[in-house]
Structure formats: structure tokens, C-alpha cells
Amino acid sequence: MIAPGEAGAPSSGLSPAGGEGSPDLLEVSGVSFRHGDRTVLAELSFRLCAGERVGLLGPNGAGKTTLLRLLAGLREPAAGRVVFGGRPLSGRSVAERAREIALVPQEAPLDRSITAAELVLTGLAPIAGSWSDGGARGRERAREALAEVGILPLAGRQLHTLSGGELRRALIARALVRGPKLLLMDEPLAGLDLGAQGKLLSIARDAARRGAAVLFALHDVNLALRELPRAILLVSGRIVADGSPAEVLDLARVEQAFGPARADAGGSAFFPRVEG
Amino acid sequence: MSRGSGPELRAGPPPLGAPPGEQGPVSARSPLPALLGRFSRGRLALVVGLGLTALVLAIAAATVFGGVPLAWRQALSGAGPDAAILWDLRLPRVLLAALVGAGLCGAGAALQGLLANPLADPFVLGVSGGAAVGVTAAVLAVDLLGFRGGSLPPQIAFGFAGALLAAFAVRSLGSRGGRLVGAAALLAGAVLNAAAGALVLLAQLALSPDRAQQILWWLAGSLGYPAPATLALAAAGVLAGGAGLVLLAGRIRLLSLGEDEAAQLGVDVKGTVRWTLAACALAVASAVAVSGLIGFVGLLVPHLLRLRIGPDQRLLVPASILGGAAFLVLADAAGRLAFLPLGVEPPVGALTALLGGPLFLVLLRRGLREET
Numbered sequence: 001m002i003a004p005g006e007a008g009a010p011s012s013g014l015s016p017a018g019g020e021g022s023p024d025l026l027e028v029s030g031v032s033f034r035h036g037d038r039t040v041l042a043e044l045s046f047r048l049c050a051g052e053r054v055g056l057l058g059p060n061g062a063g064k065t066t067l068l069r070l071l072a073g074l075r076e077p078a079a080g081r082v083v084f085g086g087r088p089l090s091g092r093s094v095a096e097r098a099r100e101i102a103l104v105p106q107e108a109p110l111d112r113s114i115t116a117a118e119l120v121l122t123g124l125a126p127i128a129g130s131w132s133d134g135g136a137r138g139r140e141r142a143r144e145a146l147a148e149v150g151i152l153p154l155a156g157r158q159l160h161t162l163s164g165g166e167l168r169r170a171l172i173a174r175a176l177v178r179g180p181k182l183l184l185m186d187e188p189l190a191g192l193d194l195g196a197q198g199k200l201l202s203i204a205r206d207a208a209r210r211g212a213a214v215l216f217a218l219h220d221v222n223l224a225l226r227e228l229p230r231a232i233l234l235v236s237g238r239i240v241a242d243g244s245p246a247e248v249l250d251l252a253r254v255e256q257a258f259g260p261a262r263a264d265a266g267g268s269a270f271f272p273r274v275e276g
Numbered sequence: 277m278s279r280g281s282g283p284e285l286r287a288g289p290p291p292l293g294a295p296p297g298e299q300g301p302v303s304a305r306s307p308l309p310a311l312l313g314r315f316s317r318g319r320l321a322l323v324v325g326l327g328l329t330a331l332v333l334a335i336a337a338a339t340v341f342g343g344v345p346l347a348w349r350q351a352l353s354g355a356g357p358d359a360a361i362l363w364d365l366r367l368p369r370v371l372l373a374a375l376v377g378a379g380l381c382g383a384g385a386a387l388q389g390l391l392a393n394p395l396a397d398p399f400v401l402g403v404s405g406g407a408a409v410g411v412t413a414a415v416l417a418v419d420l421l422g423f424r425g426g427s428l429p430p431q432i433a434f435g436f437a438g439a440l441l442a443a444f445a446v447r448s449l450g451s452r453g454g455r456l457v458g459a460a461a462l463l464a465g466a467v468l469n470a471a472a473g474a475l476v477l478l479a480q481l482a483l484s485p486d487r488a489q490q491i492l493w494w495l496a497g498s499l500g501y502p503a504p505a506t507l508a509l510a511a512a513g514v515l516a517g518g519a520g521l522v523l524l525a526g527r528i529r530l531l532s533l534g535e536d537e538a539a540q541l542g543v544d545v546k547g548t549v550r551w552t553l554a555a556c557a558l559a560v561a562s563a564v565a566v567s568g569l570i571g572f573v574g575l576l577v578p579h580l581l582r583l584r585i586g587p588d589q590r591l592l593v594p595a596s597i598l599g600g601a602a603f604l605v606l607a608d609a610a611g612r613l614a615f616l617p618l619g620v621e622p623p624v625g626a627l628t629a630l631l632g633g634p635l636f637l638v639l640l641r642r643g644l645r646e647e648t
Contacts, residue, residue, distance in 0.1 A: 098542030109533035126542035130526030
């Protein structure tokens with residue numbers, strides 16, 4: 001059984017059913033972020049509903065990673081506010097946020113001597129507590145998550161022995177294991193072959209069907225065009241377009257955002273990931 | 277960062293931490309506990325049980341074997357010279373070694389997790405050095421100002437302050453943009469250590485020659501024959517610090533994945549770091565006040581244990597506390613017996629440095645190879 005964690009008890013009984021009052025799971029209004037005197041994000045506003053899948057598109061350095069970190073509560077916005085499930089994100093404790101929001105980061109964890117299964121089990125910490133071993137139910141969920149992303153046979157392998165794609169799948173399983181309401185994925189498809197990309201997109205579809213909102217940061221525009229019902233185009237920290245991928249990605253905008261050389265570099269193009 | 281790109285789905289070299297039987301190709305239906313993680317309540321009970329057994333055996337062995345064979349009937353009866361050797365000398369010495377080992381190794385394991393760096397150790401990071409400066413300051417104050425009321429409480433208090441300062445200094449000097457950089461923290465620790473050594477040497481100039489001699493001997497990392505009150509105070513500090521570290525171990529484990537990782541998994545990063553450093557400083561200061569600078573045990577013991585039980589701090593911190601206690605008891609006893617023919621006792625700090633120093637270099641070398 002998953003015991004209520006020691007890392008801060010749930011402070012209100014409001015959360016379980018989700019914000020029934022408002023249809024929007026996430027409401028971002030006028031959010032800005034600065035790094036030193038450089039503006040990374042400027043007055044972003046958008047909404048996400050439960051069950052929605054949205055691609056966050058933009059060239060390297062557009063601020064996609066920063067936005068995801070901000071939504072995960074890892075950075076505080078310099079201005080504006082983020083409302084999640086009807087309450088401001090900044091009013092929630094770190095532990096409370098972590099129960100409902102999961103991030104699949106681009107970077108590998110620092111300690112790569114843990115196994116894939118152990119990585120996935122850390123995903124239960126927000127709901128089970130940092131001292132919990134997950135219990136039988138938690139282990140079963142971890143097992144299911146590993147199976148869902150297709151790396152159950154690698155469960156006992158240490159992270160440094162996994163390939164980039166395998167590690168990414170382990171990170172995705174770690175995010176899925178606690179059944180988050182908001183799933184943030186930073187370039188989840190990078191390093192995956194086409195089959196694995198398709199598999200991952202169907203996993204995201206399933207998560208959305210279960211009621212999670214899924215926000216992907218992607219640089220591969222073709223994929224977004226094929227698979228996602230909605231896209232947000234971010235250029236230099238500003239939202240340039242928000243709508244169906246076909247609208248968002250009309251050629252003029254894409255050339256403006258990515259430059260002509262990159263717009264048609266689709267498929268499994270793998271741009272160097274260096275954004276902040 | 278280069279990732280080892282070994283054969284895709286084949287099992288590579290057996291993982292370091294996995295006990296035999298948990299590695300190699302896993303069938304899809306292999307039993308859950310073996311497959312999913314190395315931490316469980318049962319495993320924790322096993323590790324603690326084994327650690328306690330090892331500690332009790334080490335204490336028994338170190339008490340039985342000594343410079344003079346004891347007449348046990350007399351010794352246990354509580355009267356005569358043999359009883360005095362057992363109760364006033366040997367047992368307090370052994371218990372002191374256990375406390376110091378527990379404090380230093382528990383702190384070492386926690387710091388390694390906190391900095392995500394296997395080279396962290398209270399001595400290497402300058403936390404012990406900071407404590408030594410504090411303790412020396414207390415000695416100066418007591419000697420020069422004639423402070424009355426025992427010298428250990430102010431030593432532990434000042435030592436705690438010094439250790440705390442050093443720990444936070446290493447943290448702020450060793451981090452860039454809010455993230456700890458292992459190499460920078462280690463360099464900062466080395467500089468702090470040098471500065472601490474210089475301060476202690478300067479301070480002893482103000483003391484009488486035999487007091488200064490005592491300080492030098494203490495600084496080399498030597499276990500004496502403590503009075504019961506000394507033992508009790510050191511025990512209180514080490515146990516409080518150690519208990520804090522065990523409570524924090526679950527969060528330290530998540531922090532060892534990285535600060536952003538821990539934060540998105542619900543860990544209050546700043547609070548956890550602060551409390552962990554404070555608990556480490558308390559345990560280390562209590563150890564340093566009674567035994568001086570005993571280096572590299574906090575590196576050696578957690579490292580050896582990690583090879584057996586894996587990197588999970590929830591197993592590693594309790595195991596390091598118990599294993600470190602047993603290790604230092606045995607190391608001190610071995611040193612005492614080995615130097616018996618010469619009629620002297622080596623400072624145990626010299627022995628641990630001889631054992632742990634080379635290990636540090638090996639780990640450093642391995643780390644450098646991974647980074648390039």
C-alpha cells in the first residue's frame with residue numbers, strides 16, 4: 001500500500017476530484033522569466049485543459065525548457081501567474097505540486113549508478129513519501145510503467161549502461177508512474193527511433209485519455225503536424241502562434257522561427273540540444 | 277557528457293552494487309522484489325541487523341585483545357587493576373572509537389549523496405577542519421580566559437559552529453548558478469582545510485608548550501581514554517546528528533539525482549540541504565572535539581559499503597553509521613596492537629589516512645576518466 005508520505009501531508013482535501021469548477025487545468029497568464037538581464041520568457045499566456053495534448057514548438061533557445069521548468073515549479077516567474085487546478089501554483093508546496101505535475105527532463109540524473117527500476121520508483125516519492133519503498137502496489141505500478149514504455153527487461157540495469165533512448169524511456173516511465181495530472185516532457189522523442197517515437201506518442205495519448213494534460217517540447221515540427229491536435233509556437237520567449245499545428249506551422253511562420261534550412265529538416269532530425 | 281554506449285540489450289558487466297543473483301538477463305516474470313530496486317523494509321532490517329552484529333563483534337574483539345591480557349573474573353567483578361583497565365581504559369576507548377567512526381562515516385555517506393560525488397568526506401571537504409578551528413578557539417578561550425565548567429561543552433559548541441560555517445562555505449563556494457559542482461566543492465574544501473590547519477597552528481602559539489603539544493597530538497587524529505562525561509557528550513552529539521541524517525536519507529537519495537530532479541519529486545531542496553549540513557556538522561564536530569582530525573574514514577567506509585548494498589542513501593546512511601563505528605573500533609585496536617612492541621600508540625588518524633588516501637586517489641582518477 002502506498003502510505004501518505006512524510007514529506008508533507010496533503011494540506012487540503014480539495015485536490016482529488018480536480019478543479020471541477022473550471023474547465024482549464026492550467027492557466028498561464030502574463031508569465032515572464034529573466035535570466036540575469038536577458039528576458040527568456042516574455043508575457044506568455046495560454047490555457048491547457050485536462051486530456052489535452054499540446055506540442056510546444058520552437059527553435060533552440062526559444063525558452064521551451066525554461067517554460068517547462070517553470071510549470072513544474074522548479075523556477076519562479078518574474079511576473080505573471082500560473083494557476084493549476086484552480087489554485088495559484090506558487091501557493092502550493094513543492095511536495096503538493098510534485099504529486100500532480102511530472103516532468104521528463106532532458107538531462108540524465110547525476111547519479112547514474114541506480115537501476116532503471118530504482119529510477120522509476122523515485123517517481124512514487126511524491127505520493128508515497130521519500131522513505132517509502134513503494135510497497136507491493138507501488139512496485140506493481142512501477143512494473144507497469146516500465147512495461148508501458150517497453151523497457152521492463154532492462155529494469156535491473158544501471159542507468160549508465162543504458163543507451164540514450166533507453167534512459168529517456170526510463171525517465172518517461174518515472175513520470176507516468178504516479179499518474180500525474182500534468183505531464184511535461186522536454187524533447188521526449190530525441191534519441192528515439194521511429195518505432196519508439198510512435199510508441200511514445202501513443203503512451204501520451206493514453207495518458208491524455210486518462211485525463212492528464214500533456215505538454216511536449218519538440219523541435220521536430222513534422223511530428224507535431226502529424227500527431228498532435230494543438231501546438232504552441234514559441235520564438236525568442238514569445239508565443240507567436242497557438243492553434244492547430246497546420247495553422248501554427250504555416251510556412252511563413254516556420255521560416256521565420258526556424259530559418260529556411262531547418263524547416264524541412266524533419267523526420268528524426270536531431271538538432272544539438274543546448275537550450276537553457 | 278559521454279555516455280557509455282555498450283551493447284544495446286545485452287547485459288553489460290555486472291552492476292557494481294547488485295548482489296549476485298540480481299543481475300544478468302532478467303526474464304519478464306522474474307520475482308518483483310529482486311527486479312524492482314534494491315531498497316525494501318526487509319533489506320533495511322537485514323542491513324541494520326548485520327551492521328549491529330558487526331559492531332558488537334568489533335567492540336567485543338577490541339575489548340578482549342589489548343596490551344595486557346585481562347583476568348576476566350577479576351575484571352568483571354569490578355575491583356582491582358584489571359577492572360580498572362577494562363572499565364576505565366579499554367571500554368571507554370573502544371566506545372569512543374565507535375562513536376567517532378559512526379559520526380564521520382554517517383556524515384561522509386550523507387555528504388556524498390548531497391554533492392552527488394563519491395569523493396566527499398567531512399575531512400576532504402574541510403568540515404572537520406572547520407570544527408577543529410572551532411574546538412581550538414574554545415581551548416584558547418578556556419585557557420586564556422579561565423572559563424570554568426568543563427572544557428568539552430564549549431569545544432563541541434564552537435566546533436559545531438566551525439563545522440557549520442565550513443559546510444556552508446563549501447556549499448556556496450562549490451556551487452555555480454545554484455547547482456553544486458563536485459570538483460569546485462572539493463577544491464574549496466582543500467583550501468578551507470589548509471586555512472583551518474594554519475589557524476590552528478597559529479592559535480597554539482598562544483598556548484603553553486605542553487598545551488600546544490596536546491593540540492598537535494589531538495590534531496593528528498588520536499583517540500584517548502575519555503571520562504564517562506566526555507563519552508556521554510560525544511555520544512549525544514553523534515547520535516543526534518546521526519538520527520537526523522537517517523531521517524533525511526530518503527530525501528538525500530532524491531537529491532543525489534540532482535537538485536531539479538529532487539525538486540520535481542517533491543523535495544524541499546533548500547531545507548533538506550540546510551538540515552543535512554547541520555546534522556553532518558553536529559556529528560562531525562562531536563567527533564572532532566574528542567578525537568581531532570581523522571581523515572578519509574568517511575570516504576572509505578561508505579564507498580566499500582556502496583559496492584555491496586548499492587547507492588540508496590536509505591540503506592547507505594544507516595549502514596555507514598554502524599559499519600563506520602565497527603571499522604574505526606577495529607582500526608584503532610589493530611593500530612594499538614601493531615605498535616605494542618614499540619610501546620607507543622599511533623594516532624588512528626594516521627592509519628585511516630594511509631588506508632583512505634590511496635582510495636581517494638583511485639576514485640579521483642576514475643572520476644576524471646568519466647568526465648573526459
